[in-house]
Amino acid sequence: MPIDERVESLLARMTLEEKVGQLGVFADMVRPFAPDVNPEANVRNAAEVLEQVRAGRVGALFNGVGAELGRQIQRVAVEESRLGIPVLLAADVIHGMRTVFPIPLGEAASFEPDLAERTARATALEATAAGIHWTYAPAVDVARDQRWGRGAEGAGEDPVLGAAFAAARVRGFQGPDLRAHDSLLATPKHFVAYGAVTAGMEYNFVEISEGTLRDVHLPPFKAALEAGALAVMTAFNDINGIPASAHRGLLTGLLREQWGFAGVVVSDYTADMELIAHGYAEDARDATRKAFLAGLDMSMQSGFYADHLPGLVESGEVPVEALDAAVRRVLSLKAAIGLFDDPYRSLDPAREADTSWRPAHEALAREAARRSIVLLKNEGGLLPLRRDARIALVGPLARDLANIEGCWTLFGDRSRYVSLEAGIRAALPEGAALEVVDGCGFEQPLEGGIEAAVAAARRAEVVLLAVGEPQCYSGEAQSRTQIVLPPVQQALAEAVAATGTPVVVLLRNGRALALQGAVRDAQAILVTWFLGTQTGHAVADVLFGDYSPSGRLPVSFPRDSGQQPFFYNHPRTGRPETPEMSEFKARWREHPHAALYPFGHGLGYGRxxxxxxxxxxxxxxxxxxxxxxxxxxxxxxxxxxxxxxxxxxxxxxxxxxxxxxxxxxxxxxxxxxxxxxxxxxxxxxxxxxxxxxxxxxxxxxxxxxxxxxxxxxxxxxxxxxxxxx
CATH class of the missing domain: 2.60.40.10 (Immunoglobulins)
Incomplete structure (x- = not known):
């Protein structure tokens, strides 16, 4: 963190309440991405937030968007507050802003960190144009249990691959100059071992050995910090009984003392409040004391620091030197990105209105999407398809636009999304034989849907079966016990396969799935993840051979959900499995101790x-x-x-x-x-x-x-x- 003399000057003049104010992160109700339907509520909420800014009680606001109203927030902070300290404007910008790129797990399938650096750079250009300084990304959690929904936000099950993508995304978000108007502060998260929650259940406890913590879950964070990240976000989970957001051994002992991290540690949403529900803190005051003394600089949304830190400092339970150190880090972060020199950086309405970047970013989105696609299987060289083939595009994802983005996309320009049908039609000559049938919904049957799909399959030379998870199945709070297709989609697949027409599965998913029946046995399978804005065009590029698929699995596809947690780099056992599946070896009764499709697997059109x-x-x-x-x-x-x-x-x-x-x-x-x-x-x-x-x-x-x-x-x-x- 660079040293700025203005930071010490400000610290010397700040009141206790103003110092604590710099440690608060609150929802941006001046320019919310999802405003209340009641206009009066919006006015009231905005006025309350601006008053808090005016009083010097806000360090950062998050998940608001817009340059013009951002200037209003900053004007109040700089011109109407006592000390004129600018506000950091943050948001969850995970895998694209207006242009949506593949979910991070899908992009990791490219095995191209430089691709992730380029998409993160494009994301930063769009986000900073919309009045955002700071993103709560990248997620660098290593996910070894595919039941956990947030695996979609990371780079899979391997720490080396995860570290490479973590560093690349930090470089891309931040660019070469932190003070540039298009530099977006990165925040590797969730520190730490969030991907190791027991049974893959969201927010669950973590029991983990020191060796696994250090060898598997920490390396991506280390790589992100070495790439220049100046902020870290804590996890919701506990680690061997100590909540991550109050874990002094990790936040101070490891992060600061061992690794020398000089940046800011920010909580995830109300994570300090949740110390009470964990049973680790008696009440709000106790939670504040424990989180702050552990090394948590900034509290997000709970308001606990504002309510209780002043009293804790006055009583001597929190040393004023510790408070000053945390405030110094926050002010230094603002200085590092040039906010003291130009409080209105990244708040230019003319730049926000300029859409000249669209062609280049759409081309990049198409490139990233097709490079993320993984060809699992291609029996008989069914792919690439002939453009004069009679094609039936069947399934709930055939013309769907509502499930293009994947999880954690707040600001995408939905008017630019390309469906499978649109992308495939654009790749075919005029008058080509393409029949499109939904067949079923994501979770519910459609009257006559399967019958129509079967009829279309019989008329076709090849069926493109567009099935998978709706995007609400993955992401935060979307853990699953059975990582399989919804039953209605499986029934559709069985009926279509029974016609005997060759089937190409276009699988859309936010995690590895246990493929079954007709989906598993299809002649060709393409894993298309959630690919973002250019989904339809990218899939068509691969289907018709304009691009030979080059993605590889960043996660192992199991044979059965019951194998979870499953990961390729598991330790050896004293009774390793033998090829003949003999008893009294490390195996299941029903399945070998192996993946259906292992980590790193993927095919192209070459041999x-x-x-x-x-x-x-x-x-x-x-x-x-x-x-x-x-x-x-x-x-x-x-x-x-x-x-x-x-x-x-x-x-x-x-x-x-x-x-x-x-x-x-x-x-x-x-x-x-x-x-x-x-x-x-x-x-x-x-x-x-x-x-x-x-x-x-x-x-x-x-x-x-x-x-x-x-x-x-x-x-x-x-x-x-x-x-x-």
């Missing part, structure tokens, strides 16, 4: 072949570099982009190690017949983990290493990490 993994030396010196290489060839007739993945396994260690761990990945384009040698460099630091004694580092010994197309493919080579000299 990719891998040569054996080779190491340049049988040993890796303690401070050395080991080359790991394999030849990769496209023997097919279509160009393809392949995600080449590097995995390792530590064969003997002081703690049981995962069966495989992703350590690096690279996406490359291969023309038909092209062969390249892919070389990764492996270092000791990549083999480090939290050891049995709690220290972090690698241990000498034998390792397996794979260069492979997924976490379940390939044969390993072996090397030995030598001890230090």
């Amino acid at each position: 990719i072949e891998y040569g054996p993994t080779r190491v340049d030396s049988p040993t890796l010196a303690w401070d050395g570099v080991l080359g790991v290489r394999a030849r990769v060839r496209n023997s097919g007739q279509h160009a393809a982009e392949e995600v080449v993945q590097l995995y390792v396994h530590d064969r003997v260690a002081s703690r049981v190690r995962p069966v495989r761990e992703l350590k690096d990945f690279r996406k490359l384009r291969l023309e038909p017949g092209q062969e390249v040698e892919v070389v990764f460099e492996l270092r000791r630091e990549q083999l480090a983990f939290t050891r049995a004694d709690g220290s972090h580092g690698a241990e000498p010994g034998a390792f397996d290493v794979w260069i492979a197309p997924s976490s379940a493919a390939g044969e390993p080579a072996r090397f030995e990490l030598l001890p230090p000299p």
